[in-house]
Amino acid sequence: MNQWGDLTWNFKENSQEIEADAYDSLLLEPSEYFIEHYKILLQLAQQRNLQLIFTWSVSLKSALFNLDDFEDRQKVQNFKANLNKIGIDIDIKGELKDVHFTQDFFFDTSKHLNQEGVKIRTQALKNVIRENIR
Numbered sequence: 001m002n003q004w005g006d007l008t009w010n011f012k013e014n015s016q017e018i019e020a021d022a023y024d025s026l027l028l029e030p031s032e033y034f035i036e037h038y039k040i041l042l043q044l045a046q047q048r049n050l051q052l053i054f055t056w057s058v059s060l061k062s063a064l065f066n067l068d069d070f071e072d073r074q075k076v077q078n079f080k081a082n083l084n085k086i087g088i089d090i091d092i093k094g095e096l097k098d099v100h101f102t103q104d105f106f107f108d109t110s111k112h113l114n115q116e117g118v119k120i121r122t123q124a125l126k127n128v129i130r131e132n133i134r
């Protein structure tokens with residue numbers, strides 16, 4: 001874990017190579033932690049008449065997770081289906097492909113974008129907000 005609390009077992013010291021972390025290879029099932037905190041967020045938003053907008057986080061295109069592969073695209077669909085099975089209907093805005101980057105767009109871990117990656121992610125987020133703000 002680094003000074004910001006990020007898990008960085010995938011960072012190789014003195015290396016330009018960034019490995020995919022364990023999150024990128026999961027079956028993408030919602031955790032109890034997620035479910036509990038999602039319900040808290042939803043309740044707070046409803047109490048304050050706020051709109052929640054969920055977007056995809058960045059992901060590293062790697063041998064463990066690559067949207068060019070049918071199986072990995074299916075994992076994403078399964079994630080959405082798994083949410084629905086437990087009564088959580090979240091419409092995740094934007095397209096995962098818009099924030100699924102090769103190693104060239106990351107700084108030091110598979111979750112920290114470099115300047116070019118940040119520009120692309122920011123534009124994608126800006127588009128989602130424009131399209132979905134009420």
